[in-house]
Structure formats: structure tokens, C-alpha cells
Amino acid sequence: MNYNVYLSVLLIASTCCTLVMSYLSWKRREFPIAITYGLGMVAGAFYTFGYAFEIVSTNLEEIRFWLRIEYIGVPSGTFLWIIMVLQYTGHQSVLRKRNIALLLIVPVTTFVAHYTNEWHHLFYTNMTINNSAGFPLVSLVKGPLYLLHVTYAYTTFIVGMGLMFQMYRKATPRMKKQIALMMIGSCGPYGFTVVYLSNVLHMPIDLSPFGFVFSGVFYMWGIYQFNMLRLAPLALEKVFESMQDAVVVFDLDNAITSFNQSAVRVIDGLNNISAVGQPAAHVLALYPKLISKIQSEPSTENKAQLQSQNDDKFYNISMTFISNSSQKIVGKMLLLSDVTETVLNEERLLDNARQLSELNTFKDKMFNVVAHDIRDPLAVLVNLMELMEEEIQSSNENHDEIMHEMSQQIHNTFTLVESLLDWFRNQRGGMVFNPLVLDLSQAVQSNVRFLKVRSEGKQIQIKSDIPNSLFVYADKEMLDLIIRNLLSNAIKFTDFGGRIQLKAERVEGKMVVSVSDTGEGITSDHANTLLKEEYPVSSTGTAGERGVGLGLTLCREFVRLNGGEIWFDSTPSQGSTFYFSIPTPPKGSSYSIEQLERKGNP
Incomplete structure (x- = not known):
């Protein structure tokens, strides 16, 4: 049996190896480099499979047929190899449509020229049978287009090896092993072709297809040992x-x-x-x-x-x-x-714990306020009642003065309890916030009417310059409490016959409301701490009115929750002006309480 049969079997085995590597590439086809590598292996399979049957063919027509099979893979293999090298070395940006089209010119020319060679003989100028090896082999005289094909193949080979060598120099030690296997494996087909074309060994057999056997050994080693080209599905x-x-x-x-x-x-x-x-x-x-x-x-x-x-x-x-x-x-x-939901739940729990801690601290302080502020008026009421009982028993004199004082104390005590209930009601279970679009003028007028008896009792004129249809975006109950408390304080600290004026002005997307009075003003010492104290001490009004010190605390808290600020200007003996800002209605959007708190006064 001639040795060409053994070589044919070896080439068929090489074809099987390249097809196995193509299959591995197909399993990782989500990566472009795997697709290119797999197609390159298929091109090599056409070459080795065609040559396996060429060397056992018996006549020139059979050899021509198998040469056509080989040249499906020969020109495309060179093209796919340089594409793979560009991807492997990180030069994907070069692979634009225009550059790919330029790289395809010679392979397409080679393919067409080989299949139409009998018309022009520019690829092979002559083809004859040579039986000197003991079996038929084709003897080819290469034409100019064959030389173009060889020039293209080795030019791309030199460029590709240069890119891999450059990558090898910069790579880490472990990566160098992968690149070295890639370079050695790539040398197989090209190196064997050089030996054949140079006729150094004087062999009648074309060694080029056997280069794929050499390459297959190194590629398989690289794939399974070093995950070369990242084709092995390791994880x-x-x-x-x-x-x-x-x-x-x-x-x-x-x-x-x-x-x-x-x-x-x-x-x-x-x-x-x-x-x-x-x-x-x-x-x-x-x-x-x-x-x-x-x-x-x-x-x-x-x-x-x-x-x-x-x-x-x-x-x-x-x-x-x-x-x-x-x-x-x-x-x-x-x-x-x-774990977003878990983290948010943890944050909510921490926030709830913080709020509970603040609420407990607040309640502790409130008990002190209650003990201090409610004890005194109740003690006065008790004393007055005892005194009135004694007076009534001892004489029949007029007790209008005592009755008036008792009435005033009862009224103050009622106001205290009402304020405390307002505060506790809004603190129980957390603030309930329900912002609505409200007419500011209507809110002011309703609270002016609510305090009409008190203002007329001191002959104080209250004037509102806020026009109708001036809208704000706030919680109704909170806005009423803010306006009511500021008006109440203005009445409290304004002398008989004084004036109170309310105005509103749009400033930077918010409505700034002012409440001005002609009262006694605020001293500089008191002004420095008035809106900063957590639980300020109540002051006595111009007519002896007593408060509980919670009015401005409520105002400050409710203004903040509505996304605004509160401040004041005051001149002793001339009066004070308290300002607070409130959001205007949003355009087609709504706000949660958390968002409003973030937008509020820090």
C-alpha cells in the first residue's frame, strides 16, 4: 500500500479535529471571536478533507474536483485568521465594513480565479500528472494570481504575528502562555507551506494541509489547559x-x-x-x-x-x-x-425606631411642659375659688374682678389643653400629611373670622391684602394652624387699638406669606432663640394673656413638613413681622411626604 493512503487517513483525522474545535466554538457563539475561530476551523477542514482525497485520486479530473473543494477553505482561511487575530489582540475597532471589504478583495479574487482558471490560466498556467512518487500527483505551474494569493496570505500572516508578539510583550506571565500557544499554532499551515514552496525537502506531497494537524495539537492544548480564546465552558x-x-x-x-x-x-x-x-x-x-x-x-x-x-x-x-x-x-x-427590598425594609425599621425614640423624648419633655404650664393656672383657679368662697361667706360685696380673673384663667387653661390636644393628635402614629391645592385668601379669611372675638376685644384691626384665587399646595389643617397661631400671637402681643396686616408674594416658585403687627416687638435676646428652642417658654401678652409656648413650635414643624421655611423681623416697641413660605401647586405632579421633607427647611 502506498504511503499516500496513510497520509490521507491522517488528513481525515485532522479534519475531524478541526470540526471538533468548530463545535466547541459553536457552543460559545455568543462571542464574535468564537464565531470567527470556528469558521476558520471549518475552512481548514475543507482544505484537509479535499487534499486527503486529492492524493488518492487516480486522474486529473478527480484532482481538479478536490482542488475546488480545497479552495473553498484556502482563501477564506487566511481572511478569517487575520480577523480572529484582530479580535484576539483587542483591535476590534479596525473591523469596520470598509476594512473588511478591502480584506476580502484578494480572497474573493483567488476563489473566482481558481474556479475559472481553465478560461484564463492566470492562477495555474499548467496542470499535469506526475507519477514519480508511485501514485498520481498533480504538478502545477503557478500563475500571477497564485503569486498574489501567496503574497496576501503571508502579508496578513506577518501583520497578525506582529500584533500577537506586541500583545505577548505586554501580557502577564499567565497570559503569555496562551499567546505563545496561539502563535505556535498559527505557524503550522504557514510554516509547512513555506517548506513546500521553497522545495527544501524535495517532497512531492504538499505539506500545507498537514500544518493543520500541527496547529490542532496546540490549539486543543490551549483551549483545555488555558481556556485560550475563551471557548471552553469552564463555568x-x-x-x-x-x-x-x-x-x-x-x-x-x-x-x-x-x-x-x-x-x-x-x-x-x-x-x-x-x-x-x-x-x-x-x-x-x-x-x-x-x-x-x-x-x-x-x-x-x-x-x-x-x-x-x-x-x-x-x-x-x-x-x-x-x-x-x-x-x-x-x-x-x-x-x-x-437585596434592594431587604435594605429598604431595614432602613424603614431604623427610621421607625428613630421616630419612636424622638417621640418618646418628645413625650418626656411634653410632660415637663404640662407639669409646668398647666399646674400654675390650675393652682391660681384653686386659690381664686377658695378666695371667692371666703369672700362670699364674709360679705355681700361685688366680686366682678375675681370672676373676670377666673374667667381669664379658665379660658387660658382651655387654650392650653386645646393646643396640647392639637399637638398630640398630630404626633400620634406619625404626621398625617395630605397636601391639596388651596385658596390662600379663603384660608386667611376663615381664620381671621375664627379670632374675631379676641381681636375685637382689644380693638385690633386685622387687614388682609391677599387677593382671591392665589393658590398654594399644602395640608389644609396644618396651613390653618400656622395662620391661626401667627394671628393669635400677633393679637396677643399687640396693644389695644393696634393693627395686623397680612400679605403674600410669589418668590422663586413659592408663596411667601407675612403677618405684621404693631405690637411690642421681640427683644434681641429672645429673637436669637425664638425659632431655635425645642420647647420655648411662654410670654405674657399685652393684656395679660398667658400661653403655653407651643404655638411657634407647631408652626415651625408644620411649615417644614409643607416644604417651606419660617422666619421673622422685629423691632422692639415697633412690632414684628413673621414670614413663612409655602409651595405653589405643582404642574401635573404629586409629592410624597418623604419628598416634601427633603425639600423642606433644613
């Missing part, structure tokens, strides 16, 4: 074990090798397939916490907040090593589990 099942979690896989040099769709939704920068093969520090530059986690040793879970494409989310981040069947570490896996 495929584990990566997509839970599609709800974002998973990113890295090699030991912290370069990205794979990721799932959840990771694309969570992490900006992974929405481009070119992220594969890129360093983590480059792709995840917007996420320093992730980079720190990747570069550190795998440890326990660490909670971190990431800015995803859509919303702010919370994730538990864990990093684990990936091992192969031999327990050799081959990479890392970053897992991000969405």
Missing part, C-alpha cells in the same frame, strides 16, 4: 445558575471572560460584547467598589450600592474562585444579588 452552568443574579466571570488576570444578561442590565459598560477580554479596571471604571472586590481575595459578602442603568439598587457582592475538574483555579466569579 457555564454555574454562571447561569440563577438568571436573577448578575454574574460576571474573570480570568486570573482580572479580564472579563463572560457575563449574563442580568449583569448587562445592572452594570453599565457590559452592554457591548467587546467587553469580553477587556480588563475589569477598564470596563468597570464607574464602579470602584466592584474593582476593589475583584482585585481582592474572595471573602464574605459585602453590601454595596451601585448606580444601575435605571434605578438605584442595593446588591450583596460576593467573589468566588472557579476551579476545573482537577481543582486547579482557572478564574473568578462575581455575583451580585439584588
